[in-house]
Amino acid sequence: MNAQYDAVVVGAGFGGMGAAIQLNRLGYDNLLILERESGIGGTWHVNRYPGLAVDIPSATYSYSFEPNPHWSRLFAPGAELKRYAEHVADKYRLRRYMRFGSVVTGAVWDEANAHWTVSLAEGAPVTAKYLLTATGFLSQPKKPDIAGIDTFGGKVIHTTAWDDEYDLAGKRVAVIGTGATAVQLIPEIAKTARELTVYQRTPIWVSPKLDFPVPKAVRRAFAAVPLTQRAARLTGTALLELMMVSGVLHYKQLPMANRLGKLWCQAHLRRQVRDPRLRAELTPRYSFGCKRPTFSNEYYPAFTKDHVHLETTSIAKIDETGIETADGARREIDVLVLATGFD
Incomplete structure (x- = not known):
C-alpha cells in the first residue's frame, strides 16, 4: 500500500518551512504541512502582544539560505518576523503544501506498509513515508494553577x-x-x-539591550553585496554561540563568565x-x-x-x-x- 505523501510535516513555523524547503531540495515534492493555527509563522503567528520582538540579532534569526537585508532594527519586532515567514512561504511556494486548522492527534508507524499513519482531530487520517514534527514549544499557552x-x-x-x-x-x-x-x-x-x-x-x-535601527545605507549594502550581511550574521552567530557555550553548557567550568554576566546585569x-x-x-x-x-x-x-x-x-x-x-x-x-x- 503506497503512502499518500512523501512526507507529512507537523507545524508551519520556521522549523516546518525549513524542513519542507530541504525536502524539496532532496527531490521530495509530494508533501503535506499540517498546521493547527490559521496562518504560518508559528511563534510569530501566535504571539502578537505589545513589545514583541526577537531577542537574537535579526540577521542570525533567519535562514542562512534566505538572508533578509531589510530588517529595520538589530532586534526586529515580531511583525517583521511574521512578514519574513510570509515572504519565505511565497518565494519557495510552500503554501501549496499547507493545510491550516488541522490538529494532529497522533501518529503510528505501520511496519507492514512502511509508512506513517497520522491521525487528525477532524477528517480522515493521512499516510506518509516520512513524518517530521516541527511543533515548537512557544505556542501552547500555560495557564497558572491558582485558586479561583x-x-x-x-x-x-x-x-x-x-x-x-x-x-x-x-x-x-x-x-x-x-x-x-x-x-x-x-x-x-x-x-x-x-x-x-x-x-x-x-x-x-x-x-x-544594545538595540538600534539599521541605517538605510547598511540595508542597501546588505542588498547590493550579500557577503556583507553574511559577515554580520557570522559575527552575531559567533558571539551568541560563545555566550551560550560559556554561560550555559560550561557553566561550572567557566564561573568567571557567569560572574561577569551577573555583575553586568547588577x-x-x-x-x-x-x-x-x-x-x-x-x-x-x-x-x-x-x-x-x-x-x-x-x-x-x-x-x-x-x-x-x-x-x-x-x-x-x-x-x-x-x-x-x-x-x-x-x-x-x-x-x-x-x-x-x-x-
Whole structure:
C-alpha cells in the first residue's frame, strides 16, 4: 500500500518551512504541512502582544539560505518576523503544501506498509513515508494553577492570545509572570494602564539591550553585496554561540563568565533603579545562567513609575474582582494578563 505523501510535516513555523524547503531540495515534492493555527509563522503567528520582538540579532534569526537585508532594527519586532515567514512561504511556494486548522492527534508507524499513519482531530487520517514534527514549544499557552482564577469576572488575556481590540487605557491591570515575554510586555502596558501591578514569583536577570535601527545605507549594502550581511550574521552567530557555550553548557567550568554576566546585569539594575528596596526585590537569588536571562532597556524603569507596583508575595487566590496574596492583602483589578509562558 503506497503512502499518500512523501512526507507529512507537523507545524508551519520556521522549523516546518525549513524542513519542507530541504525536502524539496532532496527531490521530495509530494508533501503535506499540517498546521493547527490559521496562518504560518508559528511563534510569530501566535504571539502578537505589545513589545514583541526577537531577542537574537535579526540577521542570525533567519535562514542562512534566505538572508533578509531589510530588517529595520538589530532586534526586529515580531511583525517583521511574521512578514519574513510570509515572504519565505511565497518565494519557495510552500503554501501549496499547507493545510491550516488541522490538529494532529497522533501518529503510528505501520511496519507492514512502511509508512506513517497520522491521525487528525477532524477528517480522515493521512499516510506518509516520512513524518517530521516541527511543533515548537512557544505556542501552547500555560495557564497558572491558582485558586479561583476561573471565577475572575474581568478581562483575562494570555500573551499567546492577545486581544488587539481591547484598550487597556484607564484600566487597573495585573500581570502574572516576569519571564522573557513579560519583560517585553510590561513597559508597554505601563504606558497606557491607569494602574499596573506585576506579580513576581522569581526575578529575572536583565542586561542592557544594545538595540538600534539599521541605517538605510547598511540595508542597501546588505542588498547590493550579500557577503556583507553574511559577515554580520557570522559575527552575531559567533558571539551568541560563545555566550551560550560559556554561560550555559560550561557553566561550572567557566564561573568567571557567569560572574561577569551577573555583575553586568547588577550594574544595569543599579543604574536604572535607585530605590534599594525595589532593587533588592528585582535581584534574582540564583546565579546568572541558571535560568534564561533577557535584554531590555525599559523593563526596570517601568517599576519606578508611581502607578506601577511590584508584588513579590505569592498569590493565595483570585476572586471575581481582584487578587489576594498570602499575607492577606487584596488588590482590585479590571484586567488579568497571564504572562505565564508555555506548556
